[in-house]
Structures are given as C-alpha cells and as structure tokens.
Amino acid sequence: MAAFALVEVLEGSVCAPHGFRAAAAAAGIKPSGNPDIALIVSEAPANAAAVFTTNRVCAAPVVVSREHLRDGRARAIVVNAGNANAVTGEQGMRNARRMAELTAELIGAAPDEVLVASTGVIGRPLPMDRVEYGIRRAASELTLQGGPSAAQAIMTTDTRPKEIALEIPVSGHRIRIGGICKGSGMIAPNMATMLAFLTTDAEVWPEVLQSALRSAVERTFNCVTIDGDCSTNDMLAILANGASEVRVTPNSPQHAAFCEGLLEVCTHLSKELARDGEGATKLVEVRVSGARSFMQARQVARTIANSPLVKTALFGNDPNWGRILCAAGYSGADLDPARIALSLCGVPLVREGEALPFDEQATTALMKADENVIELDLGQGRSHATVWTCDFSYDYVRINAEYTT
Secondary structure, three states: OOOOOOOEEOOOHHHOOOOEEEEEEOOOOOOOOOOOEEEEEEEEEEEEEEEEOOOOOOOHHHHHHHHHOOOOEEEEEEEEEEEOOOOOHHHHHHHHHHHHHHHHHHHOOOHHHEEEEEEEEOOOOOOHHHHHHHHHHHHHOOEOOOHHHHHHHOOOOOOOOEEEEEEEEEOOEEEEEEEEEEOOOOOOOOOOOOEEEEEEOOEEOHHHHHHHHHHHHHOOHHHEOOOOOOOOOOEEEEEEOOOOOOEEOOOOHHHHHHHHHHHHHHHHHHHHHHHOOOOOOOEEEEEEEEEOOHHHHHHHHHHHHHOHHHHHHHHOOOOOOHHHHHHHHOOOOOOOHHHOEEEEOOEEEEEOOEEOOOOHHHHHHHHOOOEEEEEEEOOOOOEEEEEEEEOOOHHHHHHHHOOOO
C-alpha cells in the first residue's frame, strides 16, 4: 500500500478513525428496496473540507453543502441514493435543507454543521416522507460498526461497496483515515457522478485540510474516467475531528504522514471506481511518462482513457495499438511522434515512433487479465501521470439504455 513504514489497513472504513459513527437505512427510495440512506456523524465538532462537481448544472445538495462549508466546520454527512435531487427547482432546495435540518435535530447539531449529498436519477422530486423516515431510522441506529453499511447504502449501479481505512504512525502517535465512495458510470475527470466521504481523527485546520484534499484529488479522483460524462451531483468531503490529539500543521512530519495517507486512501478508492465501471470487465491503468509537466501527461492519459475505440479494443482483447497513439495524437498535447515509446500489458509495441514486431496471440492472451496497463513514454521530460479507467462492454450500453426504464 503506502510508502511510509508500518501502515496498517483497518476494518470499519469511515468508522475506523476514533470518534465517528455511521448507519444506513432502507427508506424505499431505491426500487430494489436496498438501503438508500446513509449517515456519518462525528461525536465532536470537526473541521471539514470538500470538492464538488464542475458541472454548471449542479444538484440542490451540492449548493447547500457548499453553503454549509463556508466556515470549514461540519459534524455530519447525510446521503440519499436513488434520487439525485437535481433540476428540481426551489422545492429541491427546500428538500436538501430539510435533510440537513432533520439530521441536525436528531444528532444535536446546527443545520449548517450537516453536509448533504444525493445520487440517482435526475429531474425527479425527492419522496421526502421516505427520506425523513430513513434519516430518523439511521440516526437511531448509529454505531461504531456502521461504516460498511453506509458504503452499501450510497451505491446505485455499483456492483460492490468501496471502502478502506488506514492507521499511520507518526512521531510516536497514530492517526487514522477512512473512506467510502460510490460511482460506476458518468465518471469523468474533475469529479463526476461520484460521492466520496472521508474521515480522520487527526486535528487539521480547515485551510490545511482543504489544501491536502485538493492535492490528493488532483492525482487520484481527477484521474479517473469511465465514460467522459460529468455529473450534477459529485462531491468528496472529509471530516477531521482531532480525536487522536495529533495536530497536523504545515511542513511538519505529521503533515507529511497525513498527506501521504490521504493520497493512499484516495488512490485505493479511485481504482475501485474504475474497476467497478458500468459493465466493466477489467481495470485499465494508463501511465504516461516522459512528459514536460504533470498536466501534459495527464491530458494525454485522459484522452487515451476516454477513447471509445481504445476501450472497446480492450474489451475485445484486441492489441490494436494504433488506436492508443491516435488518441494521444488528438489529445491537444504537444507531442513528437518520433520520440514516443508504447507498451501494452508489458509488451513493447512502439519505440522512437516506429512499430516493433510482437506476438499478437500472446499479447491477446495477456489482455484477458482483469487488469491491463498501457504505458506511453513521450520522450520529452521527467513528469508523469496515471489515469484509471475500464473497458467498454456490451453491458455498459445495456445498463445505461435501461437506467430509468
């Protein structure tokens, strides 16, 4: 996992850090009847930070949560799945605020200490009688073991929950960071139809927490793409309650350990998002090196990862590497074809811009693995970036064609 020593992977995800409880409830929002309300609560006031969708059409809970985060404080996160509460007008805003108000009332907090998130179908009003029932039920069942249940409740088209927790030694003490996320389709760089919620028992001031979160997101969640679509609802929030009594200040050993741990948690969750892409049969890791800057490397990697022709070739185990170079060429990055080197699943295919002989049958066999790696060296510098995606299968079309029907 992490580069630092003695890191320990824990059970419990968002409840692994001290001072957090969580719960889930089935409110009847999802047609399946599965749990669809999640609640994460810090027992003490916490500092908070978040990043949100870049889509100009953003959901009511995104607007409300942005407002509530102005002071960098929060005690709870309430989430519903099965309904996005997006493009729902003033009633949608009232419903999002009501979710915060009710949660605050039940846990003994102020409404602006509650962050709100929703995921699901766009354009349908929230069934607030069911939502309120679910929030009341979840609030009555908060427990130190509730993290995995919350991870399941936020799922929509996900096939499995996504969660992790780490304990990190630092200066004779230990801090914990836990997280859950959901997302399977409509996942694109710069955030998308993805919800992620992180907790830590480190004491981190809001400005430091926001900076650390943005830095981690830039190299993880903003390096994930499933289909190039950007959602109305995505949100990633972190609560830091200080229960470990380890203070994280800039340029300290605690800060370095915290940032590295946060990066590990975000990396794990990001890869799980890509691995569980709608209809996916394999995780695809696109590594671009030899770039003049991280931004150039990521631009090329993103374009390759978003290419339907590349993704369908990967699904068919077809080593049609010309599609990869084609995508790199139209990425908009300044490339020199004569310097490019390319390999797929460890098989060298191109060197200094010229094709290499390779065993097509053997490469096809390698591509049948559940993880494929594309490595492209631009030959221009020392910067690099990795983007995670998945293949496009027949099931991707079926899932999205039948999403509301």
